Amino acid sequence: MENEMTLTFAAVSENEALARMTLTFFIASLDPTLEEISEYKTVISEAATNAIIHGYGEDPSGMVEVRAMLEGREVTVTISDKGRGITDVDEAMQPMFTTKPDDERSGMGFTIMESFTDNLKVESAPGSGTTVTFKKTFSPVPEVCRTTG
Amino acid sequence: MEQMIEMLEGGFVLVRPAGELDHHSADEIRRTVSHLLYGGAISGIIWDLGSLQFMDSAGIGLILGRMRDLRTVDGGTVILNPSSTMRKMFEMSGLGDHLLDGTATDAIDKLGGILHGK
Ligand SMILES: Nc1ncnc2c1ncn2[C@@H]1O[C@H](COP(=O)(O)OP(=O)(O)O)[C@@H](O)[C@H]1O
Ligand SMILES: [Mg+2]
Numbered sequence: 001m002e003n004e005m006t007l008t009f010a011a012v013s014e015n016e017a018l019a020r021m022t023l024t025f026f027i028a029s030l031d032p033t034l035e036e037i038s039e040y041k042t043v044i045s046e047a048a049t050n051a052i053i054h055g056y057g058e059d060p061s062g063m064v065e066v067r068a069m070l071e072g073r074e075v076t077v078t079i080s081d082k083g084r085g086i087t088d089v090d091e092a093m094q095p096m097f098t099t100k101p102d103d104e105r106s107g108m109g110f111t112i113m114e115s116f117t118d119n120l121k122v123e124s125a126p127g128s129g130t131t132v133t134f135k136k137t138f139s140p141v142p143e144v145c146r147t148t149g
Numbered sequence: 150m151e152q153m154i155e156m157l158e159g160g161f162v163l164v165r166p167a168g169e170l171d172h173h174s175a176d177e178i179r180r181t182v183s184h185l186l187y188g189g190a191i192s193g194i195i196w197d198l199g200s201l202q203f204m205d206s207a208g209i210g211l212i213l214g215r216m217r218d219l220r221t222v223d224g225g226t227v228i229l230n231p232s233s234t235m236r237k238m239f240e241m242s243g244l245g246d247h248l249l250d251g252t253a254t255d256a257i258d259k260l261g262g263i264l265h266g267k
Contacts (some may be wrong), residue, residue, distance in 0.1 A: 013173035020169075020203070037201065038234040044206040049172045052156060089266050095241070104210035106181070112206055116234075 001029060003070040008063050011056035011081070019048040019066055026068050027075050040075075040136055046109040047079040047132045054099070055083025055130055065139035073138045080131035081083075086124035093122065094128045152169040154181060160192035161260060163253050169203040174212045186218050194219065195256040199230035208235070209242045 006021055009015040020041045027040065048064060056062030067078045086092045092099075093114070098107035114120050117134040124130040153165040166178055171211055185191060187254045194215055198204065216226050228239060239248055249259055 013171075016171050016173050023163055035233055038232060041203060042205050042234060042238070043204075045171055049205065049207070053172065104175075104207075104214040106206050106209040106213055106242060108206045108209055108238070112238055115237065133222060 001070055001072065005068050007066045009066075010046065010060045011052040011058055011062035011064055011083075012050060012060050013049075013058065015064070016045055016048050016052065019064075020065050023066065023068055023077065027070065027138065030073055030075075030138045031141045036136075036138055043113045043116050043134060044079070045075075045083060045137075046113050050109055050132070051081035051083065051130065053105075055081035055085075055101070057084070063080060073140065074135055075134065075138070076135050077079075078131060078133045082129040085126040085129055085136075087126050088124075089122050089124055154185065157219075157253065157257065159257065160190050161195060161257055162191055162193070162244070163195045163256075165197045165198060165200055167200040167202075170201055170208045170211070171203070171205050172207040175207040177210055179214065182215055183218065186198075186215065191219070191222060191224055193225040193227070193260045195227045195229060195253055195260070197229040197253065197256075198235060201232075201235070203236070204231075204235050204244070206238065209238060209244070213242070225260040227259050229253070229256050 004041050005026055009018060023044050024041055042125060051064040052058060062081065062083055065080050091097060093110040096107040096113040098105040110131045113134065119135040121133045155163040157163055164182060196212060212228065219226065225249050227249050228244065229249055229251065231239060233250060236248060238243060249256055
């Protein structure tokens with residue numbers, strides 16, 4: 001299966017659910033397990049929320065772009081913003097590191113993203129924005145399901 | 150965000166969020182629970198996540214924030230029935246000791262044990 005999509009939305013928190021739903025629909029044809037779906041959804045939610053709150057400070061004139069590509073059973077997702085950017089990416093990716101402790105951010109976003117993907121890449125430059133790219137391969141559908149489904 | 154909050158005996162609060170818990174929906178539940186915490190004698194919070202369809206790290210921040218509030222009253226926290234994805238996130242965040250599969254009564258037993266230093 002090969003497919004491709006792009007979605008652009010304003011940096012408002014309602015759109016966290018929009019990003020999750022759209023990208024879940026995009027991979028639905030792969031018949032993923034419930035656990036695969038919920039991990040994939042979580043990663044999207046983390047990256048989209050970061051773009052909205054850290055990249056743009058919830059300024060609705062900021063636009064978040066999501067691109068997804070499906071090749072066989074592997075999906076590649078890119079979530080990018082042209083917001084504030086990150087000065088030290090290695091530091092930002094440490095567990096519990098957050099620049100917004102007063103907003104009850106846990107600082108676990110990147111740690112969760114790394115754990116639930118096969119490959120996570122973060123590119124960022126202060127003042128020009130952040131791009132998070134991840135890949136996830138969905139397990140093959142068991143033979144029994146394929147013949148009956 | 151749909152949520153159900155119940156006061157149990159012994160000053161324990163049972164919070165049962167439903168639907169999807171993300172940064173967008175966390176605020177409302179934070180307000181409700183914080184209100185209760187500031188208002189009365191609370192000895193612990195039981196988060197029953199069995200009806201929650203989705204949670205990201207906003208849920209971790211929400212629970213850690215309330216644990217901080219509870220520290221002043223020495224209150225405990227139990228996280229009931231998380232999905233396996235949620236369980237992994239709590240374990241990564243160092244909250245593994247608070248997880249429990251069971252009923253609110255099991256959670257109260259666990260909290261009683263914690264509070265009495267067992
Ligand atoms: N898109 C982004 N734009 C700017 N800064 C970001 C972005 N994503 C992450 N960051 C920075 O990296 C830190 C860690 O992110 P994360 O692990 O998701 O934790 P949290 O969101 O809880 O702070 C954030 O506090 C923020 O400083
Ligand atoms: Mg985050």
